[in-house]
Amino acid sequence: MSDVTGVLVVLGALAVLAAPGLLRLKEAYRLRQRETVEDALKVLIELGEQRPANMADILAGRLHLSRRAALRLIQLLSERGLLRVEDDHVRLTPLGRALGLHVVRAHRLWECYLSDDAAVPLKDVHRLAEKAEHHLSPHDVRRLEARMGYPRYDPHGDPIPREGDEEVDRPGTPLTAWPVGTPARIVHVEDEPESLFAQVLAEGLTPGTQVIVVERSPQGLHLQADGNDIWLATVVASHVHVAPVPQDLPQTTGNMTLAEVPEGMPVKVVGLSPEVRGLLRRRLLDLGFTRGAVVEPVLRSSFGRGDPTAYRVRGTLIALRREQAQHIFVEPVNQAHQEEHHENADENARAHTVNT
């Protein structure tokens, strides 16, 4: 009898001790479940108008689930009123669509935050945003959006849906299908599989970069980007999507960057690379690195081999690291007419302002 009581007491004590842990486990499970649900919605959103019949397989593949778990997930989604199973395919309900778009929005805005404000390397932002997207409320996302200055594209070039949007579109043509010789702007780089993504990044081909296809052969493409020659294999190139260069953007191909300018040579700013965004972009503009400004490198940090370098701009001396200087596109100023150019440059900027 007393043995039994003893065992019971011990078990009871254990239960009391373990209860908080169990609760936490349950919470974690619920969270995981929510994450899975949201991830599934994201996959459905990204599929857009396509409604393939083998949804369970697609989900199983994308979310690393077994086929049975994927089927259960679809079941769960339809129980919660997030999707409807119709004949052989599934369709998102308005509720499911809204929730899915919220998650996509959260994901892409968080990527913007990571790459612009937190200076996280581009190759890591996707992975980190995969976690964070589940912890942001619509209110958080709205604030984040405002703080990031209402960006239209995430760092991969994917469009960020606005609040209340019905769907997301993916613009752009694969580089493999782009005509030779026409300037193009990278709008999207497929971030999966990661190895290909890393290869593309290693070539400096980030969204916003302007490229020209010089030559196409069965093995691959010969490109020119920011004055560099690049060769891409066809598989890799098919992961890069491009679009025409918008009218209001400065053409940056063929121009040098401020980082390449030798000391003492005055140059004129053509524009900032779209890669500089957020606070840094505004800061550079405020310091006077606007289109048409005449800039001259006057002082190179000899210890860092020119990193940072101090530039004379608008009568002041501003030091920039190489990473920043690389994002400022410039063209030479004719030495003899330097002053005159300086005046014209700003006139041009004014004229341009009126035109846009």
Next chain:
Amino acid sequence: MKTPTKTRARTLLTPECEACPLFVNQLGIDLSNWDYLVALAGNPNTGKSTLFNRLTGLKQHVGNWPGKTVTRAEGGFEFNGKRYKLVDLPGTYSLLSASVEEEVARDFILFGHPDVVVIVVDATALERNLNLVLQVLEITDKVVVALNLMDEAKRKGIRVEHRRLARELGVPVVPIVARTGEGISYLMQAVEDVAAGRVPLRPRRVPLSPSLRQAVDKLAPRVQAIFPDVSAPRWVAIRLLDGDLSVEEAVRTGQLGALAPTSPRPALATPTPDDGHVHFPEGEALVQQAHELRRSLAADFRDRLVEALYAEASRITRAVVQAEGSRASSWEERIDRLVTHPVWGLPLMLLGLAVAFWITIVGANYPSELLARFLFTVEDMGVALFQRVGLPWWITGFFWQGVYRGLAWVVSVMLPPMAIFFPIFTILEDLGYLPRVAFNLDWLFKRVGAHGKQALTMTMGFGCNAAGVIATRIIESPRERLIAILTNNFVPCNGRWPTLIMLGTVFVAAAFPPGLSALIAAGSVVAAVVVGIVFTFLTSWLLSRTLLRGEASAFTLELPPYRRPDIKRILYTSLIDRTIFVLWRAVIMAAPAGGVIWILANIYVGGASLAQHIATFLDPFGRLLGLDGVILLAYIIAIPANEIVVPTMIMIYSGAGAMVEAESLAELRTLFVDQAGWTLLTAISLMLFAVLHNPCSTTILTIWKETRSLKWATVGALMPLSIAFLVTFLVARAWYLFF
């Protein structure tokens, strides 16, 4: 030769002002019953704080680098019978970007209801400064432009037609030299006229691009209709289109009326009890409309806006500025080339530091002795007096040998070196050398994943680590700012380097001939500082890889032109301010500590004093680190303030032995070496420990205030301490191995 130039410089601005007194009555911090509220805004480093000090008689810190002021300061003055409240704001390049340190300035201009905004402008870099002026003019008409640094402009051959500039901007422009006070009465006259509404203001508006103008034209009338009090509907519209959070919030809650300088807040909104938020449907709708309109704009309309501002600024500059000769004088460039030279730059920096310490050591030696002798004579007299009156021995002991002696030690050991080192350091700061140091060292900071401006916050740490921690606000990236905060402690503050100087002089230099000793002492102090810097980089690197993982972010730093240091002000601030500061710290920190030490040294338990008991208990642990129990005890007592470490050690050692007073360094040497048994290892370990150990309690508190996080305050305290333990332990191990 010198006088004529000076006269000409004066007559350039205000011929009659040589004779006329400044009609300003400085009121310091007396802010009662002011008639007008005036804000000082402007780009960083244009002399706002200098002007503030001149008007209020206060002593805001000034320095020749952008970002010296990071919080706002207030003061008062009287002019023509009207009382003014003056607010000194941190410098800001723009009202559009609003980084952390600039938000203070922006919010005050927006929501602080100033009657007049005085924009202090650098006459030698007008174009860049006008960018901000044009932006402020979009918000408020009540602006006076103070064209400062006219003396520098003259020196560089830059002539500014200020009347034409006033016509172009549509607001008064007054040339001044904030440092000497020239032109300030004219400036104040203009401020008064604007505040009283006596001058017609026709501020210039910047032309917008057609698409932006269309959007603004749609939005602005609605803003005006909903908020009739708002004086700048156009600007509010632009900010809404740009997605400015604080403006959006003000619109949503119906409190935008706060933007109007004079009117009270309109009670448009009705607070709803259910969620505690204020809802104002019309405002919400306005924000929504702004979101819709934003989609019609080109993605980079913000770029276009700044471009338009600069185009205008550049047009005005060309119209009003005549520059003779080159833009930068050639000697400035030559100096810049020298201080950033691949071979000479770094040695020059260290040499400068060594010279500063050398002057300090040589100069402080004699006054220190003199002070000690004087203060201890006072002690003897005091003791005699107390004994004659017949007070019990423990009152005499506690008061004179405890409280007073602690105070006397701190004053005589700390005051002279500080009074010499600080002016030297401030001269370097005023000259504009510090940003060059940041420029030189940035590549190293970048390697370790930190920010180049950390060099600036470190140099502030030489003065006081708490001040260094506050100065980190100039670093935009939160991650890099935390690194700067957590590692600031590795630069020895003024409470610690007298310890280093004492050790350098008593131990290292004693081994060399007397002629060289000061030089060697200075060298060893520099070596200690270098150790601190090395550990700054090491821990920054470690933090970037562990707790604060991340890559180096953007770095933009303005290198200000060299300016002639204001020697008079420097001497005043460093001597008077420092003296008061040190005396005050001595009174609140050292005096109580002295009392505690006396009690510990005079309560006997089982044949030994409490101090001896504790020291004996700590001794084995101290030995492990190459130190001893007394030193550890001293550091425990000195947690509130590092200044009292050396005095505490002296008092415990001498309290235990027969030694009464150690007035000269030679006697100190006898005390430490002969009585306490110090070796060279003790000195080295102590030097390392002094550089690396935990920050004082004030600094820890400041870290907590700046980060609002208990976790980081704890890390900030314990990380250096563990590093100090580890390093001294390893050094002691190595030492025992070889000797």
